[in-house]
Amino acid sequence: MSLKTERMEMTIQREISHILQFELKNPKLGFCTVTDVQCTNDLSQAKVYVTFLGQQGRNDAGMRVLNQSKGFIRSGVAKKIKIRKMPELIFIQDTSLEQGNKIENILKEIEK
Template sequence: MANSTVSRPVRVAQEVRRTLATLLLQEAKDPRFQNITITDCQVSKDLSIAKIHFSLIGHNSTDPEVEQTLKALDKAKGFLRSEIGKRLKLRIVPDLRFYFDTVPENVQYMEDLINKALNKK
């Protein structure tokens, strides 16, 4: 009964994230999805919108591959949404909105600054 304390949007977000990761890595034919990592998924309270954050292994936000991947995700949105609806048996399938996650590159930047500061002592 531990799941009953977690809200429905959080549970749906977890399942959307897991299902989407599987779809992108195993079933989508687009090679641009091979380096993708779904870092976060947040679903609105009414389950109508899913904000999906992703990162690309070895790329930062200024790389052209990020923009190409965003376009490819938007193009595949219909297929992904319908597959999520089928697999999760949702009455309301959230609209998928994709965002590049800059947290990993920010973490690296902060680590570099800390290391630089430590090395100056």
């Protein structure tokens, strides 16, 4: 992956986090954290990995809010960074933390 792509991923992650925290006013979103952003090499798409604090039902509602607000978030990021073509945002729920907890519990059971 090129340095340009990595810098763009970090910038997009920072700006989306800021928009979700301060500009997007939707109580259904809850507490949302952007854990990672992965852009394609041509910067046409950006996969945005997010986690939610709370129950699964709130996670589903949060994902619906993000997908409905995709245009607002994309235009907000495009205004803050100077780029010719803003990547299409694809929101994906990051379950790596939950999987890590399951593995940790299994390892604790094995140790007993």
